[in-house]
Each structure stands twice: as C-alpha cells, then as structure tokens.
Amino acid sequence: MSIDIHEYLAEFDDIPGTRVYTAKRARQGYWMNQFAMSLMKAENRERWKADERAYIDEWPMSEAQKQAILDRDYNRCLDLGGNIYFLAKVFSTDGLSFLQAVGTMTGMTPEDYQAMMIAGGRSPQGVRSIREKR
Amino acid sequence: MSIDIHEYLAEFDDIPGTRVYTAKRARQGYWMNQFAMSLMKAENRERWKADERAYIDEWPMSEAQKQAILDRDYNRCLDLGGNIYFLAKVFSTDGLSFLQAVGTMTGMTPEDYQAMMIAGGRSPQGVRSIREKR
Amino acid sequence: MARITAGVATSHVPAIGAAMDLVKTAEPYWQPVFAGYDWSRRWIAQEKPDVVILVYNDHASAFDMKIIPTFAIGCGERYKPADEGWGPRPVPDVEGHADLAWHIAQSLILDEFDMTIINEMDVDHGLTVPMSLMFGQPEQWPSKVIPLAVNVVTYPPPSGNRCWLLGEAIARAVESFPEDLNVQVWGTGGMSHQLQGPRAGLINKEWDNRFLNLMSDDDGEALRAISHIEYLRETGSEGIEMVMWLIMRGALGKKVRPLHRHYHVLASNTAVGHLVLEPVS
Amino acid sequence: MARITAGVATSHVPAIGAAMDLVKTAEPYWQPVFAGYDWSRRWIAQEKPDVVILVYNDHASAFDMKIIPTFAIGCGERYKPADEGWGPRPVPDVEGHADLAWHIAQSLILDEFDMTIINEMDVDHGLTVPMSLMFGQPEQWPSKVIPLAVNVVTYPPPSGNRCWLLGEAIARAVESFPEDLNVQVWGTGGMSHQLQGPRAGLINKEWDNRFLNLMSDDDGEALRAISHIEYLRETGSEGIEMVMWLIMRGALGKKVRPLHRHYHVLASNTAVGHLVLEPVS
Ligand SMILES: [Fe+3]
Ligand SMILES: [Fe+3]
Incomplete structure (x- = not known):
C-alpha cells in the first residue's frame, strides 16, 4: 500500500460540517478529552456537579477549552480538539442523550432536529464534498 | 505465513533449563507478576519491607506462589508462572543486581557463577536441545 | 476442532441498550428496531454458540488518550460493563474464553498481525448492546465472549482491507484450536450516522443498502476497497465503524449465505x- | 524532507547504566565495555541527529500484564525514566518529537501495521541505557527521541520478518515527512544472554558474531528467516531481543556500509x- 498521508488527511477538510479526529485534533484536545473521561467515575461526577469551575481548573486546559465545556458549546469543543465520545461523558453527566446533545451542534432547534431525524435523517445530498458541491 | 502454533510452542519445552514465558505461564503467574510490578512504587516497597507476609497476602496468589517469593526461590517462581522482568522488581528491592539474582537459579555458588561469567559465560554446547542432545 | 459457524453484523447504538434497560422496547418508536431481531433471537437460541468473537470499538471507555491500540484482543476471564457517565448498564458481566482468546492472540501475532493483548478492561455499549440485541435480557449471557476492540475513534483507523485480512487470520486461528467449539464472529457498529458538527444526523439509506448487498454477496473485493474518505462522506463521521463488519466478513471466507437481514431508520x-450470514464451504 | 542517515545497534544492559550512574566506567571490568563506544560518541557528536527512533523493549515497567502491545509508538512530548525498583536513573527526561512520531504512527497504520499509540509512559533501561552509551552524561539529551516499544517478553514476540517489514515502513514514513530532519534509527537489546533458570549465563560468541556479520551485510534474507526458537536455543532466553535490531536494519534499506563494530563478553x-551502519543508496 502506498497511500500518501498528506493527501489522505487533506481530504478530511473537504467534508462540510465535520471535524475528523486526526492527530492534530487529538494533540490539541488531549487534556479536554482526558478531563471528560474523568467523569466516568461517580465520585468525579459529584465533584464536577458541585463546582464545575473548581473541578475543570484542576486540568491543564486552555481557558477557551474550559469555557467551551462550561458553555456546553460542543461545536466549539470540537474545534478545540474535543472528541465526541469523550465529550459524551460531559453530556451524559448532564443527563442528556446522544440525540439531545448531538442536535445542539446543528444550529437547529431540538424540536426541528428530532423531527428531521424521525423523518429519516439528514440527506447526504450536497454535504458530501465542499469542493465538488455534491 | 502459516506457522503451526502448537509445534511452535512445543519446541520451547525442548530447551534445557529454560522456561519460555508463554500464554500458559502468563496466565498462571498473572497475579504474582502484578504483585512484583507493584514494587515499582517506593511506598509499596516500604510496606513490603516492613511486613512481607502482610503485603503479599493482599494479592490473589496461591500459597505456593507466595512462599516461592518469600523464599526468593526464583526457579520455583518461574515454574509457577513468574517472569524474570517482573521478578526483577523483587530482587531489585532487595538490593540485588541481575548478576547476583540470576546466579541463584543455576545451582552454582555465587562465586562459581561469577567466575563462569567472567570467564566468558556458559557455552551453548549441549544445552541447545534436550531431544537432539546438542 | 473449533468452527466458525456464522457471522452476525449489527449496530450497537447506546440508546438501544437504554431502551431495553428502561423497558421501552414496545413503544412505537422502538418496536420496529427490535422486531428485526426476533428472528435472530430464535435462531441463536437454537445455534447456541459456545463463543462469540465480538468485534467492536471502545468509545473512550476502557482506553483513554494515553493508549490507543489499533487491534486489541481480550484474553481475560471476565469483563464488567463500563460506566459511561450514567452508571454501568444493568447487564450481566461478560465471561471471556481465555483459552481460545490466547490461542487466537498467539496465532495472529505469528501470522504477522501486531495485536495488543488485554487482560483486564471494562466493556462499553459497543459490546454489550449487541449482546442484548441478540440474547435479550438473561440472568447470565449464554455464550462466552472474546472482545476484539478496534480503534475507529482516532484517525487513521485500520483500512478495510486490513480488517478483512484480520478476519481471514482469525478464521485460520480458530480452525487450529483443538477443542470442538461452535464459534460465531460478530461485527458491530454503524450503519450511517454522524454524531458531531453541523452535518450531524446524516443518514444514507442507499449507501447502507448497497453495503448490506455487498456483505451478503460472494465478492469481497468491492468491500475491501472502500476508503475511509468514502465512509466519511457517504455515511457520516461515525459510519467508519462499518470497517469492523469486514473483520467478521473476512472470517467467513469467500462464499456466504445470507440468513437474515434487517434495516431500519433509525434509532x-x-x-x-x-x-446474519453463514459461511458456505 | 526527513532522512534516515544512520542505524545504531546496541545492547541495553541495566548494569551498564548503573556503572555510569555510579561512576565505575574506568574500572577494569567496565573499561573494555565502554571503550567500544568511544568512536561512536565522537561520531554522533558530529552527526547531531535531530531525532532518534529508538526501538527497545519495555521490561515490565510501562506495561504490566493488563496490556501487552506488540508495537507501541510514543507520540508524547516527554518521558520520564522509570523506577524499576531502585529509584529512577539519574538521567535527563527524554524529549519526544510528537510531530514526527504522529506522522509515522499515522503512516504505519495506513501501511497496515497495527500500531498502538502511546501518549504517556515512563521509559526504562531499555531506552535510557543506549542513550547513555551513545551520548554520555549530558545535562540534557542532545537529540529528541521517538520510543518504539516492541513486546519481546510475552510470547510470541513479532517475527523477525515482521520487524524487518516494520523497519521498511518506518523508512517510507520518515521520507514523507516534509521537515528537513536528520533521523537515526536505533535497535537495542541483546546480544546473547539468559537471565533465568538453570541455563542462565549462556553466551554464544560464534552466533553473535555471525549475526553481526549478517547485520553489516547487504543480504537481509538470512536475518529475516531466523526463527524464535533459534534465538532461544542459540542465544539464551533473552537473546530474542535481537529481533529489534531488524527493525533498524530494515529501515536502512538493502545496502549498508558498516562504520563501527564492537563486541565484548560481557557486562x-x-x-x-x-x-553503526550507514545506508548506501
Ligand atoms: Fe459505536
Ligand atoms: Fe533488555
């Protein structure tokens, strides 16, 4: 096999509204994701719920990353290197389902997102490639 | 490649005075090795030195495994699934070097083992294969 | 001699597990999801596999960012359901089959697959939801399980071709295990879904059904050639999980007979x- | 473009590290061990590699029995010396090269090597003793390091052939890294030794020297074909570490020029x- 890694990675930027979790993102979001992962322990969830700011300040994250988490701004979290499966520990702790949390990233109201999904989901038509407009 | 795993493993029993750390041994010695590994932490070494029996009793090991460790009988440890790199944490905690600890497994006196090693080590002649006597 | 008798592919959506745990399966939303598994539950009750080699991905549960194995095989005696942020699922512990797992792990490494051996880990919805779908809610799981965790979270995941080859190597390894065991291979995850960003919610029925056709067919070449970027563009960012189906498909050999098929949008x-596929020798 | 400019093979005996740390290198027992590295230290001071891809094995330090990766590549920013039971070695922290390491990791996975990515770990004598041998005792290591840990403790380790192929793939990956970097690959461990059982103390000069000849030669085929059982019978139970030299040798390409050779029984x-080998293109 000889896939060119640079071409391989470059194509990921051509997908509309999607952040692929590459090395670059994994490195940027390292501690944000490790923070999120810590919420798998019930005792950490308690401490987090009791004082979110104090808990998050224990982690070596940028202020922007901390704020994105505190705001539950998941698109911003993704931009700053978050990965959805790690971030899931945050919204699960909030008692949100994947359906509820995922909808917040689409710019749609929760009702509109749910309605779209019940109607069969978002069509791939037009959101496959920015460059090729298909 | 199509190496037969059964033949591959069977050959290991044909080497004189040697225990190859196969799955079978790894499974048998799992907790003995994990116990040994715990001595990489200074605080565990302190607890171990203060009361070996109490410390080892915290681990789900067989009595035979515990006794072999307490006796520093490293051949017996190997027979019961120990691996030398894990066991090294035990003799390092005792302040023994690899040269000193390894010698204890040969049936030679420390002086004789050291002398053999300084003279160039053990010859492979006659200890390559039990079956083929070479 | 151990035999691979069947392959199962299934989605492993966490909400499906929650629907079962919270007794919502009869609700109109969920009923058609579960209806497609009725046949499979009857079938597997007759088949009684001794061991399931369960290919899944860990969703940041057992593995954090410190360590990311491409292929990890569970050689332990038992695995607990992971706490994914809302407490562990109320399902039985998963019993491993350490003898067969170690045999496969050793064989795969000799066969030049660079496996990571795992002796202790918790298993998340990726593994337990397929168990619940296929076995329902028993006191104890009726089959032993060998977890095979594939990295599909941090890029790059293994290629589809590499997954297929791993499946073939697993088949060789199972065949050389002396004990007479009925072994199934399950590939889980997918199908189309995207859980992140403004494009979230993407579903591609046409593509998914083409993939189901190819999986049920005797020609694996087209499946092996699907690139990561195609999964991403066509099936959403999380559709990449379908590479794991190829491990199952590769393990079944060239010819397969489809026994059962179910597709539902959506959960x-x-x-x-x-x-559900059967190898044809 | 990054370039692999040389390969280094060396034993990584813990006592060698201790001899340096405890200032015993001039003692008659140790003097001939270190004398063979005088040339190499002068050479590397001129070569000034930016990055060393350091192939070694973890000796139950970073990895316990819970998880056993066959090939693990360190993609972190820095690594501390491990406490192997007598406190960490008094040597500087090892600085990683995360950019190149992630590039190699990604490339290898696309190239169908099933790598485990490691972001945090301590490094034991297998990695730090070669650093000390080659660089002496500086305040800070002059090169960055990409640790590549190979399982040679729990059987089976990877085959010699697989190690060679990994080396070739590493070379392809380094070549496709855009930054101009002087990269060396080091293979460590060996040569003949057995640290366990009644056969402990085995040394096989003839075999070791044949291996050094083959390593310095243009024909890798004989090296790739050496089986695990041959290493075990001929070079002692720990001689298997020499499979790691093949990763280095594979990375240098078909033709090599030997620059320096040292063999001493024993430490x-x-x-x-x-x-010390140089690729000839
Ligand atoms: Fe999933
Ligand atoms: Fe070593």
Whole structure:
C-alpha cells in the first residue's frame, strides 16, 4: 500500500460540517478529552456537579477549552480538539442523550432536529464534498 | 505465513533449563507478576519491607506462589508462572543486581557463577536441545 | 476442532441498550428496531454458540488518550460493563474464553498481525448492546465472549482491507484450536450516522443498502476497497465503524449465505443494520 | 524532507547504566565495555541527529500484564525514566518529537501495521541505557527521541520478518515527512544472554558474531528467516531481543556500509554488541 498521508488527511477538510479526529485534533484536545473521561467515575461526577469551575481548573486546559465545556458549546469543543465520545461523558453527566446533545451542534432547534431525524435523517445530498458541491 | 502454533510452542519445552514465558505461564503467574510490578512504587516497597507476609497476602496468589517469593526461590517462581522482568522488581528491592539474582537459579555458588561469567559465560554446547542432545 | 459457524453484523447504538434497560422496547418508536431481531433471537437460541468473537470499538471507555491500540484482543476471564457517565448498564458481566482468546492472540501475532493483548478492561455499549440485541435480557449471557476492540475513534483507523485480512487470520486461528467449539464472529457498529458538527444526523439509506448487498454477496473485493474518505462522506463521521463488519466478513471466507437481514431508520441518530450470514464451504 | 542517515545497534544492559550512574566506567571490568563506544560518541557528536527512533523493549515497567502491545509508538512530548525498583536513573527526561512520531504512527497504520499509540509512559533501561552509551552524561539529551516499544517478553514476540517489514515502513514514513530532519534509527537489546533458570549465563560468541556479520551485510534474507526458537536455543532466553535490531536494519534499506563494530563478553550476564551502519543508496 502506498497511500500518501498528506493527501489522505487533506481530504478530511473537504467534508462540510465535520471535524475528523486526526492527530492534530487529538494533540490539541488531549487534556479536554482526558478531563471528560474523568467523569466516568461517580465520585468525579459529584465533584464536577458541585463546582464545575473548581473541578475543570484542576486540568491543564486552555481557558477557551474550559469555557467551551462550561458553555456546553460542543461545536466549539470540537474545534478545540474535543472528541465526541469523550465529550459524551460531559453530556451524559448532564443527563442528556446522544440525540439531545448531538442536535445542539446543528444550529437547529431540538424540536426541528428530532423531527428531521424521525423523518429519516439528514440527506447526504450536497454535504458530501465542499469542493465538488455534491 | 502459516506457522503451526502448537509445534511452535512445543519446541520451547525442548530447551534445557529454560522456561519460555508463554500464554500458559502468563496466565498462571498473572497475579504474582502484578504483585512484583507493584514494587515499582517506593511506598509499596516500604510496606513490603516492613511486613512481607502482610503485603503479599493482599494479592490473589496461591500459597505456593507466595512462599516461592518469600523464599526468593526464583526457579520455583518461574515454574509457577513468574517472569524474570517482573521478578526483577523483587530482587531489585532487595538490593540485588541481575548478576547476583540470576546466579541463584543455576545451582552454582555465587562465586562459581561469577567466575563462569567472567570467564566468558556458559557455552551453548549441549544445552541447545534436550531431544537432539546438542 | 473449533468452527466458525456464522457471522452476525449489527449496530450497537447506546440508546438501544437504554431502551431495553428502561423497558421501552414496545413503544412505537422502538418496536420496529427490535422486531428485526426476533428472528435472530430464535435462531441463536437454537445455534447456541459456545463463543462469540465480538468485534467492536471502545468509545473512550476502557482506553483513554494515553493508549490507543489499533487491534486489541481480550484474553481475560471476565469483563464488567463500563460506566459511561450514567452508571454501568444493568447487564450481566461478560465471561471471556481465555483459552481460545490466547490461542487466537498467539496465532495472529505469528501470522504477522501486531495485536495488543488485554487482560483486564471494562466493556462499553459497543459490546454489550449487541449482546442484548441478540440474547435479550438473561440472568447470565449464554455464550462466552472474546472482545476484539478496534480503534475507529482516532484517525487513521485500520483500512478495510486490513480488517478483512484480520478476519481471514482469525478464521485460520480458530480452525487450529483443538477443542470442538461452535464459534460465531460478530461485527458491530454503524450503519450511517454522524454524531458531531453541523452535518450531524446524516443518514444514507442507499449507501447502507448497497453495503448490506455487498456483505451478503460472494465478492469481497468491492468491500475491501472502500476508503475511509468514502465512509466519511457517504455515511457520516461515525459510519467508519462499518470497517469492523469486514473483520467478521473476512472470517467467513469467500462464499456466504445470507440468513437474515434487517434495516431500519433509525434509532437515536443512527441507521440500524443487521445481518446474519453463514459461511458456505 | 526527513532522512534516515544512520542505524545504531546496541545492547541495553541495566548494569551498564548503573556503572555510569555510579561512576565505575574506568574500572577494569567496565573499561573494555565502554571503550567500544568511544568512536561512536565522537561520531554522533558530529552527526547531531535531530531525532532518534529508538526501538527497545519495555521490561515490565510501562506495561504490566493488563496490556501487552506488540508495537507501541510514543507520540508524547516527554518521558520520564522509570523506577524499576531502585529509584529512577539519574538521567535527563527524554524529549519526544510528537510531530514526527504522529506522522509515522499515522503512516504505519495506513501501511497496515497495527500500531498502538502511546501518549504517556515512563521509559526504562531499555531506552535510557543506549542513550547513555551513545551520548554520555549530558545535562540534557542532545537529540529528541521517538520510543518504539516492541513486546519481546510475552510470547510470541513479532517475527523477525515482521520487524524487518516494520523497519521498511518506518523508512517510507520518515521520507514523507516534509521537515528537513536528520533521523537515526536505533535497535537495542541483546546480544546473547539468559537471565533465568538453570541455563542462565549462556553466551554464544560464534552466533553473535555471525549475526553481526549478517547485520553489516547487504543480504537481509538470512536475518529475516531466523526463527524464535533459534534465538532461544542459540542465544539464551533473552537473546530474542535481537529481533529489534531488524527493525533498524530494515529501515536502512538493502545496502549498508558498516562504520563501527564492537563486541565484548560481557557486562553483567550479557554479551555486549554494538554496530553503526550507514545506508548506501
Ligand atoms: Fe459505536
Ligand atoms: Fe533488555
């Protein structure tokens, strides 16, 4: 096999509204994701719920990353290197389902997102490639 | 490649005075090795030195495994699934070097083992294969 | 001699597990999801596999960012359901089959697959939801399980071709295990779904059904050639999980007979796909 | 473009590290061990590699029995010396090269090597003793390091052939990294030694020297074909570490020029072997 890694990675930027979790993102979001992962322990969830700011300040994250988490701004979290499966520990702790949390990233109201999904989901038509407009 | 795993493993029993750390041994010695590994932490070494029996009793090991460790009988440890790199944490905690600890497994006196090693080590002649006597 | 008798593919959506745990399966939303597994539950009750080699991905549960194995095989005696942020699922512990797992791990490494051996880990919805779908809610799981965790979270995941080759190597390894065991291989995850960003909610019925056709067919070449970027563009960012189906398909050999097929849009954010395949020798 | 400019092979005996840390290198027992590295230290001071891809094995330090990766690549920013039971070695922290390491990791996975990515770990004598041998005792290591840990403790380790192929793939990956970097690959461990059982103390000069000849030669085929059982019978139970030299050798390409060779029996329980090789294109 000889896939060119640079071409391989470059194509990921051509997908509309999607952040692929590459090395670059994994490195940027390292501690944000490790923070999120810590919420798998019930005792950490308690401490987090009791004082979110104090808990998050224990982690070596940028202020922007901390704020994105505190705001539950998941698109911003993704931009700053978050990965959805790690971030899931945050919204699960909030008692949100994947359906509820995922909808917040689409710019749609929760009702509109749910309605779209019940109607069969978002069509791939037009959101496959920015460059090729298909 | 199509190496037969059964033949591959069977050959290991044909080497004189040697225990190859196969799955079978790894499974048998799992907790003995994990116990040994715990001595990489200074605080565990302190607890171990203060009361070996109490410390080892915290681990789900067989009595035979515990006794072999307490006796520093490293051949017996190997027979019961120990691996030398894990066991090294035990003799390092005792302040023994690899040269000193390894010698204890040969049936030679420390002086004789050291002398053999300084003279160039053990010859492979006659200890390559039990079956083929070479 | 151990034998691979069947392959199962299924989505592993966490909400499906929650629907079962919270007794919502009869609700109109969930009923058609579960209806497609009725046949499979009857079938597997007769088949009684001794061991399931369960290919899944860990969703940041057992593995954090410190360590990311491409292929990890569970050689332990038992695994607990992971706490994914809302407490562990109320399902039985998963019993491993350490003898067969170690045999496969050793064989795969000799066969030049660079496996990571795991002796202790918790298993998340990726593994337990397929168990619940296929076995329902027993006191104890009726089959032993060998977890095979594939990295599909941090890029790059293994290629589809590499997954297929791993499946073939697993088949060789199972065949050389002396004990007479009925072994199934399950590939889980998918089908189309995207859980992140403004494009979230993507579903591609046409593509998914083409994939189900190819999986049920005797020609694996087209499946092996699907690139990561195609999964991403066509099936959403999480559709990449379908590479794991190829491990199962590769393990069945060239010719297969489809026994059962189910496709339903949707559960939570995900198109649910399910296949039962039999190897034809 | 990054370039692999040389390969280094060396034993990594813990007692060698201790001899340096405890200032015993001038003692008659140790003097001939270190004498063979004088040339190499002068050479590397001129070469000034930016990055060393350091192939070694973890000796139950970073990895316990819970998880056993066959090939693990360190993609972190820095690594501390491990506490192996007598406190960490008094050597500087090892600085990683995360950019190149992630590039190699990604490339290898696309190239169908099933790598485990490691972001945090301590590094034991397997990695730090070669650093000390080659660089002496500086305040800070002059090169960055990409640790590549190979399982040679729990059987089976990867085959010699697989190690060679990994080396070739590493070379392809380094070549496709855009930054101009002087990269060396080091293979460590060996040569003949057995640290366990009644056969402990085995040393095989003839075999070791044949291996050094083959390593310095243009024909890798004979090296790739050496089986695990041959290493075990001929070079002692720990001689298997020499499979790691093949990763280095594979990375250098078909033709090599030997620049330096050193062989000394013995240090502690181990035959010390050392080679410096240059790729010939
Ligand atoms: Fe999933
Ligand atoms: Fe070593």
